[in-house]
Amino acid sequence: MKLCGFIPVRGGSKGIPRKNLRPFLGRPLAQWAIEAAAEAARVTTVVVSTDDVELAELAQNLNSSKVIVHHRSANSARDQASTEEVMLEFAQEDCSYDHILLIQATTPILSGALIDEAVEHYEASGADSLVSVVPMKRFFWIEAGDGARPLNYDPAHRARRQDQEGSYCCENGALYLTRMELLLSEQHRCSGRVTLFPMPTRYLWELDEPDDWDIVEGLQRPVASQLKSRRLSAVKFLAIDLDGVLTDGCMIYVAGTSGISKAFFTRDAVGITKVRAAGIKVAVITSDDSDVNRQRIERIGLDAFIVEKTDKAVALSKLAASWGLALDQCAFLGDDDSDLEAMRVSGVSLAPVDAAASAAMAADIVLSAPGGRGCVREACEFILEAQAMRKDG
Numbered sequence: 001m002k003l004c005g006f007i008p009v010r011g012g013s014k015g016i017p018r019k020n021l022r023p024f025l026g027r028p029l030a031q032w033a034i035e036a037a038a039e040a041a042r043v044t045t046v047v048v049s050t051d052d053v054e055l056a057e058l059a060q061n062l063n064s065s066k067v068i069v070h071h072r073s074a075n076s077a078r079d080q081a082s083t084e085e086v087m088l089e090f091a092q093e094d095c096s097y098d099h100i101l102l103i104q105a106t107t108p109i110l111s112g113a114l115i116d117e118a119v120e121h122y123e124a125s126g127a128d129s130l131v132s133v134v135p136m137k138r139f140f141w142i143e144a145g146d147g148a149r150p151l152n153y154d155p156a157h158r159a160r161r162q163d164q165e166g167s168y169c170c171e172n173g174a175l176y177l178t179r180m181e182l183l184l185s186e187q188h189r190c191s192g193r194v195t196l197f198p199m200p201t202r203y204l205w206e207l208d209e210p211d212d213w214d215i216v217e218g219l220q221r222p223v224a225s226q227l228k229s230r231r232l233s234a235v236k237f238l239a240i241d242l243d244g245v246l247t248d249g250c251m252i253y254v255a256g257t258s259g260i261s262k263a264f265f266t267r268d269a270v271g272i273t274k275v276r277a278a279g280i281k282v283a284v285i286t287s288d289d290s291d292v293n294r295q296r297i298e299r300i301g302l303d304a305f306i307v308e309k310t311d312k313a314v315a316l317s318k319l320a321a322s323w324g325l326a327l328d329q330c331a332f333l334g335d336d337d338s339d340l341e342a343m344r345v346s347g348v349s350l351a352p353v354d355a356a357a358s359a360a361m362a363a364d365i366v367l368s369a370p371g372g373r374g375c376v377r378e379a380c381e382f383i384l385e386a387q388a389m390r391k392d393g
Contacts, residue, residue: 002044003119004097004180005037008086009105010077011052015209020105021054023361025217025224028058029207033105038064039112042119043101049086051077061344084188097180102189106206107174109220111227115175118197122177128192130177133169134204140168169196173206228364231348232386236329238275239316239342240376242286242293244335245352248372262292265372269300271380276303278384281323285312287338313341333379335359335371350379 009030013019020030030048037046048059049070056069070093076086087102101119103110122130139158140151152168153159175197176189183189202219205212243249246268252261272282283304284297297305308315312334320330328347332339335355343349343362351363352375360366365382369375 001042001099001119001123002097003042003099003101005040005043005046005101005103005115006049006087006090007033007037007046007103007105008049008072008083009033009052009055010050011055012077012079014079016207016213019207020052021058022213024108024207024213025221027362027364029108030055030105031058031062032108033103033110034059034062034067035064036110036112036115037101037103038062038066040115040119041112042116043112044097047090049090087183087189088187091180091184095180095184099177100180100183102176104173104175104206106208107172107203108207108216109223109227110174111223114199118175118177121197122195125195126193127195128179128182129190129194130175130197131190131194132172132175132197132199132203134172134201135169135198136204138168169198170204172199172203174199174203228348229386229389231328231364232331232383233389234329234347235280235331235383235387237281237283237320237323237325237331238379238383239283239285239319239330239332239346241312241332241334241336241339242284243288244355244371245333246284246296246372246376248370249335250372260290260292262296263372264296265374265377267374268376271377272300272302275380275383276301278387280383281325283319285315285319285342287312311341312339313345316342316345331379331383333376334363350375350382 009020016022021028024032034046034048037043046067047070048067049072050056051072059067059069070090072086073089076089087100118130118132139153141148142151178189182191205216205219207213207216240246246264247262276282281303283302283306285306285308286293287309289307304319306315306319316330316332317327320327327345330346331348331350332342332346333350334343335352337356337358339359340362349363350365350367351359352367352369352371354370367375367378369378
């Protein structure tokens with residue numbers, strides 16, 4: 001099956017301005033959908049259809065060979081355009097796929113495993129289309145001309161909710177899968193014989209209005225934590241910025257001397273020792289080649305100390321490659337603008353609680369400890385805990 005994962009993300013949004021770029025549990029909303037689709041083994045290509053430069057850059061910067069950007073036309077990006085218009089525009093330009101899987105970013109947080117499960121359900125059913133739903137054991141009524149009437153139960157014989165039969169399924173807008181030829185011929189996303197793919201209740205809400213945001217973040221926070229934990233369990237290389245991470249970012253100059261002083265936190269060194277003992281490589285990548293930095297790093301003991309003034313992502317990539325590691329096996333702990341690219345290309349990124357807003361937004365995990373006061377130790381403990389859980393599982 002040659003399957004296209006299709007993710008439409010406009011730059012404009014009336015209900016929630018710039019919704020697809022707004023941070024959801026620490027990362028842009030659209031990023032959750034794109035990464036989940038790229039992670040799914042059954043998805044051949046992930047097509048991010050957008051009219052927005054920032055969203056296109058977000059997709060391209062995720063560093064996945066599966067992800068491509070479809071630049072949608074002004075007509076399909078207008079407020080009144082339907083999702084079908086966008087899908088059909090792409091399908092008419094490229095009909096090389098057997099099936100198209102519509103993934104909507106407004107229903108976070110999906111995982112690659114859940115998407116694969118939906119595709120397998122679709123294949124096993126032999127249906128023409130699939131629609132994701134949330135089963136609801138509720139009593140439904142409808143207003144009629146001669147008064148309201150029940151839709152799915154008899155009020156004279158009210159069953160307990162848990163024993164209720166004939167529950168309704170609510171379309172939740174997360175996933176739609178159909179044959180490409182049917183989309184082109186029938187002009188909509190769920191034609192022919194349809195199979196339903198049930199999803200947990202937390203996927204019932206869509207992010208359409210500002211009030212939805214806090215509700216959905218609360219529902220999906222446990223899922224996000226599990227995904228982050230899984231990425232941490234694959235880490236074999238931890239790269240750390242120095243100033244603002246191993247230190248609090250302060251530099252003390254003493255009049256009449258040429259040197260500077262910095263404060264380092266002893267427990268951070270203990271954390272580094274523990275992860276190295278577990279076989280994880282640790283390196284510092286910094287732009288500051290000062291004597292005090294080299295003296296402290298020599299005392300701690302690391303696998304590498306890299307001075308890179310312009311592009312930490314390149315330094316990270318070269319160092320990982322030299323150890324035979326892929327970037328998705330790397331974690332990067334940074335705190336400011338100069339760390340952003342390295343954070344984006346890493347399998348998992350972390351930031352201290354007092355990081356610059358740009359780094360906190362880019363981070364998969366914002367730690368509870370500040371720079372120079374235990375954030376490195378906390379990151380090390382997270383990695384060790386995630387890897388212990390993987391071994392136990």
